[in-house]
Amino acid sequence: xxxxxxxxxxxxxxxxxxxxxxxxxxxxxxxxxxxxxxxxxxxxxxxxxxxxxxxxxxxxxxxxxxxxxxxxxxxxxxxxxxxxxxxxxxxxxxxxxxxxxxxxxxxxxxxxxxxxxxxxxxxxxxxxxxxxxxxxxxxxxxxxxxxxxxxxxxxxxxxxxxxxxxxxxxxxxxxxxxxxxxxxxxxxxxxxxxxxxxxxxxxxxxxxxxxxxxxxxxxxxxxxxxxxxxxxxxxxxxxxxxxxxxxxxxxxxxxxxxxxxxxxxxxxxxxxxxxxxxxxxxxxxxxxxxxxxxxxxxxxxxxxxxxxxxxxxxxxxxxxxxxxxxxxxxxxxxxxxxxxxxxxxxxxxxxxxxxxxxxxxxxxxxxxxxxxxxxxxxxxxxxxxxxxxxxxxxxxxxxxxxxxxxxxxxxxxxxxxxxxxxxxxxxxxxxxxxxxxxxxxxxxxxxxxxxxxxxxxxxxxxxxxxxxxxxxxxxxxxxxxxxxxxxxxxxxxxxxxxxxxxxxxxxxxxxxxxxxxxxxxxxxxxxxxxxxxxxxxxxxxxxxxxxxxxxxxxxxxxxxxxxxxxxxxxxxxxxxxxxxxxxxxxxxxxxxxxxxxxxxxxxxxxxxxxxxxxxxxxxxxxxxxxxxxxxxxxxxxxxxxxxxxxxxxxxxxxxxxxxxxxxxxxxxxxxxxxxxxxxxxxxxxxxxxxxxxx
Numbered sequence: 001x002x003x004x005x006x007x008x009x010x011x012x013x014x015x016x017x018x019x020x021x022x023x024x025x026x027x028x029x030x031x032x033x034x035x036x037x038x039x040x041x042x043x044x045x046x047x048x049x050x051x052x053x054x055x056x057x058x059x060x061x062x063x064x065x066x067x068x069x070x071x072x073x074x075x076x077x078x079x080x081x082x083x084x085x086x087x088x089x090x091x092x093x094x095x096x097x098x099x100x101x102x103x104x105x106x107x108x109x110x111x112x113x114x115x116x117x118x119x120x121x122x123x124x125x126x127x128x129x130x131x132x133x134x135x136x137x138x139x140x141x142x143x144x145x146x147x148x149x150x151x152x153x154x155x156x157x158x159x160x161x162x163x164x165x166x167x168x169x170x171x172x173x174x175x176x177x178x179x180x181x182x183x184x185x186x187x188x189x190x191x192x193x194x195x196x197x198x199x200x201x202x203x204x205x206x207x208x209x210x211x212x213x214x215x216x217x218x219x220x221x222x223x224x225x226x227x228x229x230x231x232x233x234x235x236x237x238x239x240x241x242x243x244x245x246x247x248x249x250x251x252x253x254x255x256x257x258x259x260x261x262x263x264x265x266x267x268x269x270x271x272x273x274x275x276x277x278x279x280x281x282x283x284x285x286x287x288x289x290x291x292x293x294x295x296x297x298x299x300x301x302x303x304x305x306x307x308x309x310x311x312x313x314x315x316x317x318x319x320x321x322x323x324x325x326x327x328x329x330x331x332x333x334x335x336x337x338x339x340x341x342x343x344x345x346x347x348x349x350x351x352x353x354x355x356x357x358x359x360x361x362x363x364x365x366x367x368x369x370x371x372x373x374x375x376x377x378x379x380x381x382x383x384x385x386x387x388x389x390x391x392x393x394x395x396x397x398x399x400x401x402x403x404x405x406x407x408x409x410x411x412x413x414x415x416x417x418x419x420x421x422x423x424x425x426x427x428x429x430x431x432x433x434x435x436x437x438x439x440x441x442x443x444x445x446x447x448x449x450x451x452x453x454x455x456x457x458x459x460x461x462x463x464x465x466x467x468x469x470x471x472x473x474x475x476x477x478x479x480x481x482x483x484x485x486x487x488x489x490x491x492x493x494x495x496x497x498x499x500x501x502x503x504x505x506x507x508x509x510x511x512x513x514x515x516x517x518x519x520x521x522x523x524x525x526x527x528x529x530x531x532x533x534x535x536x537x538x539x540x541x542x543x544x545x546x547x548x549x550x551x552x553x554x555x556x557x558x559x560x561x562x563x564x565x566x567x568x569x570x571x572x573x574x575x576x577x578x579x580x581x582x583x584x585x586x587x588x589x590x591x592x593x594x595x596x597x598x599x600x601x602x603x604x605x606x607x608x609x610x611x612x613x614x615x616x617x618x619x620x621x622x623x624x625x626x627x628x629x630x631x632x633x634x635x636x637x638x639x640x641x642x643x644x645x646x647x648x649x650x651x652x653x654x655x656x657x658x659x660x661x662x663x664x665x666x667x668x669x670x671x672x673x674x675x676x677x678x679x680x681x682x683x684x685x686x687x688x689x690x691x692x693x694x
Contacts (some may be wrong), residue, residue: 056133116356185297223254228314315345379410481540510568
């Protein structure tokens, strides 16, 4: 049955007509039935329901089929809009089958139409909801973020023969980056700044050409599924929350997923800033733009990995799985309130069979439709093991070399558990041991300091891949260890070193001249080089964050329009800033060109010499110096080559050792290296890589 209704309130983001319950405490959602049974028992019963029917909106045999799974809804209707701004839509009743799939079939191809599901639960007003399987999304840019799905033709792109980049995991050198940040700064020289297409432009100072010239073979995109861009108003109350933390009212990094099958539409808009209270993404160009970006990277031999967030949904939005079926899709306490070990307001119940199915199908869709080469799972420990196992099993049927890595924490900590299941995981041991946990009283090895229970044996373990062979080891294989010293979270490595050396106090000091501040002096340069050398000579996957190669700084820019009292200070959590604190300033690599070139040489050496990335545990032996525990030297015998790596992190003592055979210098942190006959002498904060001459 089709009928016409008026839906103006939703478009304005004022939801009292269909979502008035959203203005009341979450306790209004407490599960109530005639027989009082626990939430857990209710969810066990719900988990017996399963359907293999294709879900979402799709065209078959000149008909458009719409399906939504929700076992607890009382009524579900389809609403079709001719235009994205329309406040009037055509409503079609949907029929529920025996497995709780609601369906309606329309006898025409509905490509280009906008749609929502109107979901009614018992004793609640109906809510206009986004299809969780929507393949493209238009968004109204407010903190409520009403969204409409767009019906598109799938598998409708000229890939020009492109397929996956199939790397051995041990060969991976990953560059973690944010799509907008890589080209938005004017110094990038890119025409389509801040966009997917901006990352297809060649022969520009920034973007694709910069990444290619650096030499990495993979990029890891910060979240690029459709996400919540706007947070609640600053210093105003919303549903019992008072925003005291985010004067920018933005979520820039993207860790608040809104649609698991649709690319973020903001990255197709070539504007200098997000325009609030306007619709965007209505032309669905983001679908092909994303594919053009992937194809451009692939043409340069660079794999594309996606950072994905399946552990929670956007906290401040409505009209998503929370309103489609809260009891089915979310982990709840005994009172029916959201459990939030993610600290983001809710945790998805990934163990629910139909949600597990959604996660698996999302991953496979991005592989098949967008040629994605791998994934990094945010807060991976919040997903249940069966989902983790199913995802990698099904994905490897399509691409046996697909990359899966994760944060092995979130509601627990178990990198070893992920390794047992064939997953890689971020190695926080090497991060904390080499750099330190914090730059105040938790400095690591590069500072000539032992953080916590760090010690020489642990340092040796990191070199070999932090394997279970060693005490406190984590991984079954070296390729399961994602070795990194900097990520989007926390201070950049450059800033960590600046603070650790007491060059700046980030709590009180304001930087007025960022160009002057970012320039490294000799002491900073030495420590940055030493950190990089350790990272790139350790077995495992290597990951660097964008700008690490030139000791990027994150100084919050001054802006009189934003009431941020931290302007001018160094930022350690820039998730909320769509501005120059996050944009890559391509003038800064020139200021620190010596460090940049050092990273390029390390990348080149790692790619050229298998010993630096594929050595076995027994192929690595150590040269010890009992007088200097902060000095480390190791010999790698692999693939008919012998390489020695020696590094001295001590603050005062030299490190000397004998060479019994002839070696050539592949790279040193400082030239010239003092070589006395067959003796190598390293001063504090120096390192060297040698290769045996046959």
